[in-house]
Amino acid sequence: MQFATLQENSAICVLRSLAVLTSFVGSPAFAALPDTTYESGFETCATPAQFCADVDQDNYGDIGYCLGTCEKPYDFFALPPTDCDNDSALINPGAEEICDGKDNDCDGAVDEDFPQLNTACTDGNLGICAGTGTLECDIGGTGTVCSITTPGQVPRTETCNGLDDNCDGTVDEGNPGGGAVCDTGQAGECAVGTVTCETGTLTCKANAPGCQEIQVNRTNEKRP
Ligand SMILES: [Ca+2]
Ligand SMILES: [Ca+2]
Ligand SMILES: [Ca+2]
Numbered sequence: 001m002q003f004a005t006l007q008e009n010s011a012i013c014v015l016r017s018l019a020v021l022t023s024f025v026g027s028p029a030f031a032a033l034p035d036t037t038y039e040s041g042f043e044t045c046a047t048p049a050q051f052c053a054d055v056d057q058d059n060y061g062d063i064g065y066c067l068g069t070c071e072k073p074y075d076f077f078a079l080p081p082t083d084c085d086n087d088s089a090l091i092n093p094g095a096e097e098i099c100d101g102k103d104n105d106c107d108g109a110v111d112e113d114f115p116q117l118n119t120a121c122t123d124g125n126l127g128i129c130a131g132t133g134t135l136e137c138d139i140g141g142t143g144t145v146c147s148i149t150t151p152g153q154v155p156r157t158e159t160c161n162g163l164d165d166n167c168d169g170t171v172d173e174g175n176p177g178g179g180a181v182c183d184t185g186q187a188g189e190c191a192v193g194t195v196t197c198e199t200g201t202l203t204c205k206a207n208a209p210g211c212q213e214i215q216v217n218r219t220n221e222k223r224p
């Protein structure tokens, strides 16, 4: 490339830079800048670099307000990669992603390090005492916590209903509602039985092996 052409390109480069700077000076981003001493003026060169305004001074500039110059034009300008939030020094491509509903590391994804967010969870209680909800960000933003939307019930006496009423982790333990002698309605050795809780239902179960089971109707309704 000839020297004259280089000079023309350099001049165009400076003019374009000044045009961008003019629009930047009148922008809200410029108004938000701190009082800072200008470090250098404009110089001409064949391959200027893009320096972008770094309003929050986290060393990542705003792609919307860049200058093509040979050297860093002001001490509040920075080279790419650029900032995705120039109003917060805590958000930039070098920041760590935290759980807060924001894209802290400027990778285009929000809270991507917490894939368990918004999935179902429980409060750890057992049986009908278990509360259920969804995982949300904790206060510190370092993890998730179960936000209960449906609280568990208070424990109650175990009954034959297919539920863990007393919240000890076992369903219908101790044959609740059962134990009495009953008539199976069958003949012979199959006639005498014992009221037995099986799969949430009270049945009259013959004491002798190999006999048919008869359902007992009085207390077999399930409770919510
Ligand atoms: Ca910045
Ligand atoms: Ca985040
Ligand atoms: Ca992110």
Ligand SMILES: [Ca+2]
Binding pocket: 158, 159, 160, 161, 162, 163, 164, 165, 171, 172, 173
């Ligand atoms: Ca039960």
